[in-house]
Amino acid sequence: MSKQENLILPKDFPQLKNDTFLRAARGEEIEHVPVWCMRQAGRYLPEFRESRAGKDFFETCQSPEACCELTLQPLRRFPFDAAIIFSDILVVPQAMGMDVQMVAGKGPTFPEPLKEPEDLQRLQVKVDTAKELGYVFRAITLTRHKIEGKVPLIGFSGAPWTLMSYMIEGGGSNTHSKAKRWLYQHPEASHMLLKMLTDVIVEYLLGQVAAGAQALQVFESHAGILGPAEFKEFSLPYLRDIARRVKDKLKEAGQDVPMIVFAKDAHYALEELSQSNYEVVGLDWTIDPLSARERTGGKVSLQGNMDPCALYAPKERISDIVKKMLEGFGTRGYIANLGHGVYPDMTPENIGAFVEAVHQHSKQMIKQI
Numbered sequence: 227m228s229k230q231e232n233l234i235l236p237k238d239f240p241q242l243k244n245d246t247f248l249r250a251a252r253g254e255e256i257e258h259v260p261v262w263c264m265r266q267a268g269r270y271l272p273e274f275r276e277s278r279a280g281k282d283f284f285e286t287c288q289s290p291e292a293c294c295e296l297t298l299q300p301l302r303r304f305p306f307d308a309a310i311i312f313s314d315i316l317v318v319p320q321a322m323g324m325d326v327q328m329v330a331g332k333g334p335t336f337p338e339p340l341k342e343p344e345d346l347q348r349l350q351v352k353v354d355t356a357k358e359l360g361y362v363f364r365a366i367t368l369t370r371h372k373i374e375g376k377v378p379l380i381g382f383s384g385a386p387w388t389l390m391s392y393m394i395e396g397g398g399s400n401t402h403s404k405a406k407r408w409l410y411q412h413p414e415a416s417h418m419l420l421k422m423l424t425d426v427i428v429e430y431l432l433g434q435v436a437a438g439a440q441a442l443q444v445f446e447s448h449a450g451i452l453g454p455a456e457f458k459e460f461s462l463p464y465l466r467d468i469a470r471r472v473k474d475k476l477k478e479a480g481q482d483v484p485m486i487v488f489a490k491d492a493h494y495a496l497e498e499l500s501q502s503n504y505e506v507v508g509l510d511w512t513i514d515p516l517s518a519r520e521r522t523g524g525k526v527s528l529q530g531n532m533d534p535c536a537l538y539a540p541k542e543r544i545s546d547i548v549k550k551m552l553e554g555f556g557t558r559g560y561i562a563n564l565g566h567g568v569y570p571d572m573t574p575e576n577i578g579a580f581v582e583a584v585h586q587h588s589k590q591m592i593k594q595i
């Protein structure tokens with residue numbers, strides 16, 4: 227660790243000025259609906275492209291200064307109510323000993339994916355997260371200082387099934403058939419791998435809170451490739467276990483950090499997800515807001531779910547879509563977001579229009595209550 231990094235300690239953080247996001251996560255009263263966007267730090271911003279130019283993606287992830295700068299960039303442009311630390315879900319398989327590269331035009335690539343259950347022996351079972359992922363913790367601590375209490379900082383991890391599917395597929399996939407083959411041919415080895423990942427993820431999330439994360443989001447981005455039965459067996463128990471174990475440990479330390487679960491395309495499991503120890507359930511755009519409310523019965527706060535492609539619409543149309551979304555979800559226990567990440571070809575101006583529409587319409591709706 228450099229001398230300078232040594233001075234950045236996870237304490238004496240600036241006081242939080244806008245806690246709207248945290249209050250909404252807990253279902254408390256708010257003056258406006260909070261909003262942030264998945265992938266708000268991304269290639270749609272010219273300053274992001276400039277900062278990232280010519281640099282390796284995972285080297286960038288390993289630089290606390292670079293992660294801090296990329297996390298803060300969108301906040302300089304838009305009045306978001308939360309920031310998410312710049313990093314990637316695939317740092318966890320890396321910490322377990324797998325090589326992962328970001329290949330331009332192709333996305334994340336594992337040169338040596340897991341092929342058969344014997345390959346599990348290649349993985350590090352006991353991961354020293356402070357050593358292997360300390361760079362993420364340092365990025366969080368630095369960013370929490372530099373954000374100056376403007377908004378809360380969200381930490382995150384990939385969920386076990388999503389990480390397992392990357393580790394077996396070796397990258398993106400349409401069918402995920404290599405990873406799904408394991409579920410049907412090697413259920414025991416699959417559970418072994420999912421359990422290994424769960425143990426690392428629990429430690430990793432706790433380390434992020436200790437470093438300064440004020441909320442946590444767990445990304446089960448590949449939930450939709452599973453059906454209801456497989457989701458119940460290979461995803462849900464691990465999602466629940468993660469939240470339970472993280473919360474139990476935090477409680478011991480007298481801490482309370484809201485947790486969000488985002489299981490993309492898992493509309494079939496909405497009821498179960500709302501009873502999984504998470505305060506917030508993130509939704510993709512395939513779910514109707516009103517029916518999501520009905521099916522979750524007011525047990526949790528909801529986050530989402532505008533189709534990211536609606537950002538291609540003219541600004542007035544974005545405003546109308548946002549208004550309908552707010553009317554569907556209601557303003558209480560709700561965090562506005564997209565149903566998935568911002569795409570690189572989207573215009574920053576339209577993200578601004580989205581944020582402004584959420585703030586304006588929700589303020590009016592709250593006044594009328």
Ligand SMILES: Cc1c2[nH]c(c1CCC(=O)O)Cc1[nH]c(c(CCC(=O)O)c1C)Cc1[nH]c(c(CCC(=O)O)c1C)Cc1[nH]c(c(C)c1CCC(=O)O)C2
Binds near residue numbers: 266314331332445
């Ligand atoms: C599946 C997944 C990954 N990474 C992530 C997920 C889960 C969310 C989801 O479902 O999208 C999570 C992630 N990745 C990134 C963040 C940072 C925070 C934020 O949302 O702003 C977060 C939360 C930065 C990133 N991670 C990545 C980028 C773009 C590449 C770059 O900056 O050079 C960013 C901003 C790369 C990445 N990393 C991954 C993919 C599929 C890609 C895209 C590859 C491509 O587009 O070429 C794996």
